[in-house]
Amino acid sequence: MPQDLPSGINPRGDRRSRRFVLAVECIFNQNARINGAAAWPAMNLELVRICERHGAGIVQIRCPEMHCLGWARKTAPGVWLREAMEREPALGKLHELAASVAEQTQDYLANGYRPMAVLGANPRSPGCAVHHEGDGLAANSGVFILCLAEEFRRRGLEIPFRGIRDCDPKLMTEDLEWLEALLTKEQK
Numbered sequence: 661m662p663q664d665l666p667s668g669i670n671p672r673g674d675r676r677s678r679r680f681v682l683a684v685e686c687i688f689n690q691n692a693r694i695n696g697a698a699a700w701p702a703m704n705l706e707l708v709r710i711c712e713r714h715g716a717g718i719v720q721i722r723c724p725e726m727h728c729l730g731w732a733r734k735t736a737p738g739v740w741l742r743e744a745m746e747r748e749p750a751l752g753k754l755h756e757l758a759a760s761v762a763e764q765t766q767d768y769l770a771n772g773y774r775p776m777a778v779l780g781a782n783p784r785s786p787g788c789a790v791h792h793e794g795d796g797l798a799a800n801s802g803v804f805i806l807c808l809a810e811e812f813r814r815r816g817l818e819i820p821f822r823g824i825r826d827c828d829p830k831l832m833t834e835d836l837e838w839l840e841a842l843l844t845k846e847q848k
């Protein structure tokens with residue numbers, strides 16, 4: 661455990677839980693989504709409430725599509741968004757983002773914090789879909805999610821991935837129940 665910072669900053673004592681989830685940007689900022697894809701005016705408040713209830717902070721991952729192609733997701737004529745993300749220079753930017761998230765996660769771990777989960781997005785998201793196959797992620801998961809899983813694997817980090825599928829109320833309920841169960845179980 662590293663040295664603590666000077667004490668006495670908070671008269672009530674330091675109350676942090678040392679737990680957090682990593683979550684893609686649009687969960688808390690629907691403005692990141694392409695037109696027609698926003699499920700709320702601003703954010704998934706229920707997910708925020710679950711994290712708050714169970715003492716888990718939230719590390720927001722910059723929207724990967726915006727990171728590599730800008731908000732307008734400009735691609736060459738006839739090139740689908742996923743295809744564009746699988747090509748350079750977009751792919752290189754996704755790898756950089758994944759490396760930076762993995763480094764940040766490792767830094768937290770080295771300092772005594774617990775990353776509980778990576779929360780991605782809808783099943784058809786070219787950047788952030790999460791599909792499972794066997795013990796790992798399926799190839800049709802989002803391009804960024806695959807880059808991040810690869811970075812985690814390379815660094816020996818084992819953190820569960822889950823898509824938060826707000827495109828369907830039933831699926832979203834399943835995902836939120838999964839998160840709540842995980843945070844409840846890991847609290848004990």
Ligand code: SF4
Pocket residue numbers: 684685686687692693694722723724725726781782785787788
């Ligand atoms: S799902 Fe991922 S790529 Fe799509 S808007 Fe959300 S953060 Fe951006």
